[in-house]
Amino acid sequence: MEDEDYWNTSETKAKAFSFDDDVLSTQEILAIGQKSYSGQSEESIFSNVSITTVKSAAVPLSSLVSSKVLDLILLAQSGRDPSREAKQEPEETVAMTLKRLTLGRSCSLHVHRSMKSKTELLDGALAIGDGNAVLTVVLFLIQTLNKKLVYELLSSRPVALNHYIAFLHNEGKITELADLLTMLGRSPEAAMYQFQHAVKTQGSLDALLRKLSNLFANHFQQPGVDQHQAKMIADYIKLLEWQKHINKPDLKYRSVIEWLAYNCTQHWHEGAGNAMSPLTLCQRHQISPLQYDWVVLNVHAKAGKWDIVESLFTKKDWLGRTTVSSHIPIETLLARLSELQASKQLLATCVNKIAGNDDRLRLAHMYKIHSVVIETLAKQKDRAALTNYKMTLSPQSEEYILAENTLRDASIKWKN
Numbered sequence: 001m002e003d004e005d006y007w008n009t010s011e012t013k014a015k016a017f018s019f020d021d022d023v024l025s026t027q028e029i030l031a032i033g034q035k036s037y038s039g040q041s042e043e044s045i046f047s048n049v050s051i052t053t054v055k056s057a058a059v060p061l062s063s064l065v066s067s068k069v070l071d072l073i074l075l076a077q078s079g080r081d082p083s084r085e086a087k088q089e090p091e092e093t094v095a096m097t098l099k100r101l102t103l104g105r106s107c108s109l110h111v112h113r114s115m116k117s118k119t120e121l122l123d124g125a126l127a128i129g130d131g132n133a134v135l136t137v138v139l140f141l142i143q144t145l146n147k148k149l150v151y152e153l154l155s156s157r158p159v160a161l162n163h164y165i166a167f168l169h170n171e172g173k174i175t176e177l178a179d180l181l182t183m184l185g186r187s188p189e190a191a192m193y194q195f196q197h198a199v200k201t202q203g204s205l206d207a208l209l210r211k212l213s214n215l216f217a218n219h220f221q222q223p224g225v226d227q228h229q230a231k232m233i234a235d236y237i238k239l240l241e242w243q244k245h246i247n248k249p250d251l252k253y254r255s256v257i258e259w260l261a262y263n264c265t266q267h268w269h270e271g272a273g274n275a276m277s278p279l280t281l282c283q284r285h286q287i288s289p290l291q292y293d294w295v296v297l298n299v300h301a302k303a304g305k306w307d308i309v310e311s312l313f314t315k316k317d318w319l320g321r322t323t324v325s326s327h328i329p330i331e332t333l334l335a336r337l338s339e340l341q342a343s344k345q346l347l348a349t350c351v352n353k354i355a356g357n358d359d360r361l362r363l364a365h366m367y368k369i370h371s372v373v374i375e376t377l378a379k380q381k382d383r384a385a386l387t388n389y390k391m392t393l394s395p396q397s398e399e400y401i402l403a404e405n406t407l408r409d410a411s412i413k414w415k416n
Helices: 002-008 010-015 026-032 042-046 051-057 067-078 094-103 115-128 131-144 147-155 158-170 174-183 187-201 205-219 227-246 256-266 278-284 289-302 306-313 330-339 344-351 357-366 370-379 383-390 398-407
Strands: 314-316 322-324
Touching: 094 115, 094 131, 115 131, 115 158, 131 147, 131 158, 147 158, 147 174, 158 174, 174 187, 187 205, 187 227, 205 227, 227 256, 256 278, 256 289, 278 289, 289 306, 289 330, 306 314, 306 344, 322 344, 330 344, 344 357, 344 370, 357 370, 370 383, 370 398, 383 398
Parallel strands: none
Antiparallel strands: 314 322
């Protein structure tokens, strides 16, 4: 009981702390912040002294509580919403969005809702020249605007349009690409993309034939269609029909040139009336003489059948001289024969067909056809040049002896 009497005394109550309130008032915080000064005892800090009498001895509140925390306390006590007092973020501008796009930072384009803002985004990306930014903005416009409106914007901005066309093509979105090009008045181009996609995806031969036949009827037989493209599609359909008739699964979907190479290898000696004859194939599918010569040259030369190559490209004239007969330009033919390691005799026959002495001499030097060089210098009556050339040849070689005998030829009236 004595203990209870002690705690009930007024003096004890005055000295005791109160735990009734969890939050201290501003005055209580200030009172706690009082600091003893010289001559004042520890106990006197908590004595019952008026706040107004100790202002001069009070420690600044900022040394006990940070200014930010104090502001929040005062805001809470004032009854105002602290969230409304927070500083507002600056509004997202077109320039800020474009900067984030070009730097690869995350950003939301959906804050730009007006047509003006969206158009500025597209034009800004085009002005910067960043393809990824341009495509990102275009895809955003496709998501948030009517497609017709977007297509109108793109039609006056070719760079943005090309980026979007390339994106649709790479992603295999051929239907959307065809719709876009058709709306822009480019139906033939849309049809070509559909043709390429059909050939690329293929499927069964019958399914591909049906798809291409429908595409040809609906798009490539209309007025204004490019006739070269229409012929190309018609020829390809004709080739597929021939492949279906031949029925060789390992050669399915091969090009007509690949079929020609196969026929030259496997059916070279078959007559023109046979379906697999190279000549029949050329006639049926309008293979040009140049294409035919090039395929035959490469197929037989690689197989080492030089007798076929020489019989095809060299002829005897009425004087018994060997001449070259080919639709391949002579310099191209020479370069390819050299790559395929043709004989020097065949190369010499080709070089001798060159009409101009300077060109003939240049090519003979290039391919080291010594006999032609010696003969041409003799025709030019250039003894000094022939003497110098003889010194580059191996002594006592066939070419060296030819050059020496030519220099001794008394019938030649040398100019030097």
